Each structure stands twice: as C-alpha cells, then as structure tokens.
Amino acid sequence: MHWNWTQTGWPHFNYDLEALEPLERQFLKSSGEIIGAVRHFDDEDSQSLRIELLSDEAVKTSEIEGEMLDRLSVQSSLRRQFGLDADNRAIRPQERGIAEMMINVFETWSEPLIHETLFRWHAMLMAGNRHIATIGGYRTHDDAMQIVSGRFDKPVIHFEAPPSRQVPAEMDAYLSWFNRSAPEGTSPLPALTRAAIGHLYFESIHPFEDGNGRIGRALAEKSLAQSIGQPSLTSLAYTIEKGRKAYYGELEKNQRTLNVTGWLVYFSQTILHAQQTTLARIAFYIRKGKFYDRFRGQFNERQDKVVSRMFREGIEGFKGGLSAEKYISITGTSRATATRDLQDLVEKGAMTRSGERRHTRYTLNMPEAKK
Template sequence: MNSPHSAKYIWQQPGWPALRYDLATLAPELGAARRAQGNVLGRAEAIGLEQLASITNAIWVDEVIATAAIEGEALNLDAVRSSVARKLGLGEGGPVARNVDGLVDVMHDAGSAFADRLDADRLCRWHSALFPGGTSGIRRIEVGRYRSFSDPMQIISGRPGKEVIHYEAPPSARVAAEMDAFIDWFNSSATAGEDGLIRAALAHLWFETIHPFEDGNGRIGRAIVDLALAQDLGAATRLYSMSRQLRENRRAYYDALNQAQSGALDVTDWVAWFARQFALACEKSGQIIQAALAKQRFWAQHAGVPLNERQRKAIQKLLDVGDSGFQGGLSAEKYGAITGASKATATRDLTALAEHGLLFVSGQGRSTRYALKKG
C-alpha cells in the first residue's frame, strides 16, 4: 500500500476509489448548471416535436464527430449523418464505414437504453463496436475485452526519445477488480440520491483513471457520461452536446483530467470544471433552439407572402447563417450562386422580397446589398 507521499496517481492513494468532494463548494457551479439545463429544456418544450427532432438529430451528429475528433479521428460528416438517420429511422442512406456505425451504435445504446444496468459485457460490446476490424489503425489490439498486456498503460506525448508520460493507469492485472468496483458503484449510485451531474463527473474520471481497454477509453468514457446524464434526466435526449463542448476545450479537458488523476481523492475541482462545461453545453444548445424559434416566428410572420423556390431557398440560407454569414451583405451575385438564377432574375427576386417586407436594402447599383428584416 502506498503512502500519500509516495502516491503519484490518484489510484495509488490510500482509500482509493473513495472519491470525495465538497458539496458546499460545488453548490454555485451546480446551481448554474441546473439553471442552464432548465433553460434549454424549457425552450425545447416551446419549439414543437418536428423542429425539436431536427435539432436533436443535428446535435447528435455533432456529438459523434466531436467525440472522435477529441481522439484525433476525423469522421466523414455525410457518413455520420447517414448512420444517425438510419438509427433514428429517418432513412436508409448510403453505405457507411463499420467504425462509424459502431460509434453511433454505442452512443445510441448509452443514450436510449439508460434504464439498463451497466456491466462488463455491455462495455466490452461497446468496445467491439468501436473496433469492428480488430485493429486501431493498422495495429492489432485486444478488442471486446479488458487489456491484459504486461507493459504499463501510459498516456504519452512527444517525439521518440523525448516522450512525456502524462499518466500511467493501474496495471492490467488489477483492471478486472477495479472495473467490478466501478460498475457496482455506477449501478448502485443511480438510485442512491447522489446529484446526477456529480455522478456523471465522477464516473468519467473514475473510468478514465482505470483505462480498462487498450484503446477507445475516451470514447467509451464519454458514452458513460451520456448514460449517466440520461439517467439523471430520466429520458433519452440529445439536447446538449458534452463531447462538442469538451472538444472545443480539448487542452483544458485533458489538463483537468490529468490534474485530477495526479491529485488526492478530493476531486472537487474536477467536478466543478465538469459542471461548468455542462452549463456551457446547455447554453450553446439553448442558442441553437432560440435560433430555430426565431426562424419559426419569421416564417409565421410572412406565411402569406407568395415565394418561389429560389426565394425560399435564399431566405432559409440567410436564416441559417445570419446576415454576418455573407461578408459584405447579400448581393444579386451571391443570390445567383445560391439559387442558380441569372443576375436579372436574382435582381427581380430580391426586389420582390424587399417589397414584401422580408428584406431591407442598402446601397445602390453594383453596391446594392440585402439583409433580413427582423422583428
């Protein structure tokens, strides 16, 4: 048994894995996170099922791409959209790489089958789905089972000969017992009254600390976060994208994990950081929903205006990207590029849109520019 002074990593601390936190210190962060969550849930209720389905679909696609990107893997956007659409029953789509379908399967299982218990078999099936060919890149790895190799499990960066060891996980011989303890806690804590955000933060840190698989631990660890958050809400939803938030703060994410894994059993700082990221993820989803509501109001306000397909396409583009999405403003030339219209047709269409009150006009001649008329 290591003494606190000789322990380099949290799993070497006496008392591991009894993680601790100061609830009073966390109260402001948890309160802010819950307010942000309540705000996004309230906006979701106001938007209607059809629009909400489109938004959650887009958020899920973002989440799949983000959790892979954190690990340096760039997935094809169209492939992810096709896989997500099939999983949601929205269409068959084209052929998709098995690893993309596998990641979507894992995230779907975590988010929708939240009432099912977590066990070693479920985690190993997730792992098999991530590596359907039995390789990570061209390197063969242990797939669908905990790691068993005798070499240290280390997270390393830097050039050969100048490597930096950021973290070393428990030896493989300890993994099965460590995971049994984690799984027992995860299942029992779901009904023990512990705050759901705290539980998600602890689950992610604990799992990443064990690092039970040869590869894919980050993606599975974030799927566990999805599972814990769905259990906290008691519903299968993708209204907030934690992986996207973590990707945007990738360096801080790794730093926060590293500090927690190299510290004492009091992980208050890690939980506070996690809660802040959750709040930010909710705020960004709230902004997405608010923009969708603004589009709804715009179309309702102008429901009686006769529009051709070109005009409708251009207006939708303006609503999607905003006026700032067209550097220098929308011109007849840009309208033509969007719709395929000639310059003369573009000018007629834009003039009609301005006369109907959908656009306002600035400038003259070749400098004429158009922007949405809001409010």
C-alpha cells in the same frame, strides 16, 4: 509517479461538497429550462432537434480525440437508425458506429450499467478499425497503457493507467459504484458530483485500447440523464471541444491525486456551460421554424437547397459565411444565376449581405426568438 490508482484509498475520491452545492442548484434550474423549452415542440420537431444535437455531439466527441467525421453523414445515419427518411450518401463505418452508440446511450439511459453495455459501445465505436487487438472487450495487452505526447525518443508521459491484468477487477468496482451512486441506488450522489467523478474514475482506469474518451463522455451523459429522469441532450462534448486544452490539463492534474474538488468544480462548470449551449441551440431551432414560416413558398428550388444546406451546418453556419462560389458549388448553377438568386434573397429579407466584391458574404436573416 504516484498516479491516483496507486494511492492509498483508491478509488475513494475526496472533495468539498459545499463547493458544489450552488453548481448543483444551477444544474437543476437549467435542466428544467431545457425540459420546458423542448416540451412545446411537436413530435417531428422534437425528433429533428434530437438528431441535430446528437449529431453535433457525435462529431465533437470524436474531434476531441483527433478524429474528423462528416456531420451530414452522421445525421443521415442517425435518421436511418431512428427509422426516418434519409439521403443515400455513403457513410463510413466510424460515422455509422458513433451514431449507433449515441442512439444507444440516448435510448438506454435509465438502465443499470453493465460490462456488456460498455462492450457494445466499444464495438460500435471501433467498427472498421484494424489497428487494435481487442474490439468489444477490455484491453489485455502487457504493455503499459500510457497517455503520451512529444517526440518518439523523448515522450512526455501524462498518465499511466492500471495494467491490463487489473482492469476486470477495477471495472467490476466501477460498475458497482456507478449503479450504487445512481438516484435509485443505495448511495445516491448529486447530479454534477456523480457525472464528474464517474468520468474521471473511468478515464483513470482507461479500460479499452482505444475509445476511452468517447465512452467516458457517454457515461457522463448517461449519469446526467439518470439524475434528471430523461435524456439530458446536454452539449457536453461540443463544449469540451471548445476548451480541449483545459479539459486535458484538468484530467492530467487530477489523475495524480484523490483530492478532486478542483476537477469537480471544473467539470461541473463545463456541464453548466453545455446546458447554456443547448438552450442557445434550442432558440436557434425555434428561430429556424419562424424563418421557414415567414418565407414558405417564396424560394425557388436552388434557393431552397442552399437555405436548407445552411441550416444543416447548425448554429455556427458556414465558416466565413456563404459566398457566391459556395452557392454555385451547392446548386451547380451559373455565376449570373447565383448572383440573381442571392440578390433576390436579400431583397426578400431572407438574407443579409456584407463585404464587397470577392469578399461579399451572405447570412440568414433570422428573427430573434421571443422570451
């Protein structure tokens, strides 16, 4: 199989620049909308929004790789590392590690990319991992680095990366390209073009034993941040996870060629979709603020706890909605009290009710944000 890194011309990718121009313009327009929307928040609200977005990205970038993390634990870890008040819940090493990496990506977006940065991210990601030989360094094993699926006796090879002995030289070239193509570099590239190539290029080298996907998406975020001059807060992993099958399919197809126009269009459209998701989440956060302004002081302690818990689930809320059973589980109260509390919330206009009997569900009644 002729993988991209075995072909004459590697690592110089070919693409149709004109196909990207309208997407690049839309990216800059949407970036301005996001920056403008966030600018109206005070410091406390900005910090809370940042934690919500970063925690969702941390959870989703891990979920893409099949690792399920607890969103609230990741949020708690983020709050601690930002120096904010946090609960005392137990946090697993992998949840603390991804939170550390997300903050480091966020805080060091403007710095040039160096090997040590990648090693630090990898060490954070692999905290507590006892299944790989090299943590905080590039792979050194002699076995082929392959992406496979299917039965053990009949594996399907989706991609094979360069052998470990080539990785240091490949990564030297990658870092040179990444820094050279930055806005202040000697050969700057447009925002989407650079992020898309940078992600595919990194994934094709696959320099680590594990964690390449998560680090590759972090590099895309760093690239976008450098292009707009501040952390992008783009819901990239959140969006990719929704179309995970297409993401892996496009990667596999474009790791067999150096003509990557299709990949650039796909990844650019994914970023644009991610921007719209970010704008929707900002609108949700504004609606959350309006909700609390409207009902401040009207809830008892149990109701406050449940409403807060529902908001912490994010824009998607509880899967299947809030039931009386979930209310009881969160508050530890009796069924009769839960029924009275929920009815009171409906009568106040804080929640809406749908369904009947055991299918009854409750959702927050949130005002639409004014445009």
